Amino acid sequence: MTSFVKSWAAALALTVMTSGAAFAQPANDEATKEAYIKQGEVVFNDYCSACHGANGEGGSGPALAKNGFVNGRAAVINQVLFGATDHGMPPFAPVLTDEQVAQVATYIRNxxxxxxGIVLPRSVELRRTETSN
Ligand code: HEC
Incomplete structure (x- = not known):
């Protein structure tokens, strides 16, 4: 009986831990970076390339290819989340998840x-909750 209760409690604990109450943060490693670059390309083609060019060459928005702006992690996250509404870039905070912003930011930075470096979702989450742009 005791062991039954113990294994039931263990199973319950496991269910709670894996049910995704909190989003599991990805590891800050090369494998995640490679994956984000691939996934970020999809996000970029869907949401950004119309203005920034399929190859980052620019269009109605500035070129992102060989653009030192992308080296600033905070600057890139803020730009994507809040846009530059008075200069023609919409905010993506209402559209993209923290993970999608991290992916597209990692993609354009690489x-x-x-x-x-990689941009992780937790960095996006922190900036999303800031009120200033
Ligand atoms: C509707 C057009 C449009 C879309 C869509 C758009 N942008 Fe922009 N983006 C702009 C414009 C215009 C600027 C310049 C804003 C300014 O001068 O303040 C800009 C600026 C930027 C910058 C700063 C570059 C610099 O040198 O100042 C980054 C980084 C950027 N965009 C990334 C993205 C990403 C990533 C996406 C997709 C999630 C995206 N943009 C979608 C129009 C767009």
């Missing part, structure tokens, strides 16, 4: 000659 494409077309740009080379910078």
């Amino acid at each position: 494409s077309w000659g740009n080379k910078a």
Whole structure:
């Protein structure tokens, strides 16, 4: 009986832990970075390329290829979340999840000659809750 109760409690604990009450943060490693670059390309093509060009060459928005702006992690996250509404870029905070913003930010920071670190969802979450742009 005791062991039954114990294993029931263990199963319940496991269910609670894996039921996704909190979003599991990805590891800050090369594998995650590679995955984010791939997934970020999809987000970019869906939401950004119309203005920034399929190859980051620019269009109605500035070129992101070889653009030092993308090296600033906070600057990129803020730009994507809040846009520049008076200069023609919409805010994506209402549209993209923290993970999608992290993916697209990692992608533009590591494409077309740009080379910078991964952006993780928790960094996006922190900035999303800030009121200032
Ligand atoms: C409707 C057009 C449009 C879309 C869609 C758009 N942008 Fe922009 N983006 C702009 C414009 C215009 C600017 C310049 C804003 C300014 O001068 O303040 C800009 C600026 C930026 C910058 C700063 C570049 C710099 O040198 O100042 C980044 C980074 C950026 N966008 C990333 C993205 C990403 C990532 C997406 C997709 C999630 C996206 N943009 C979608 C129009 C757009």
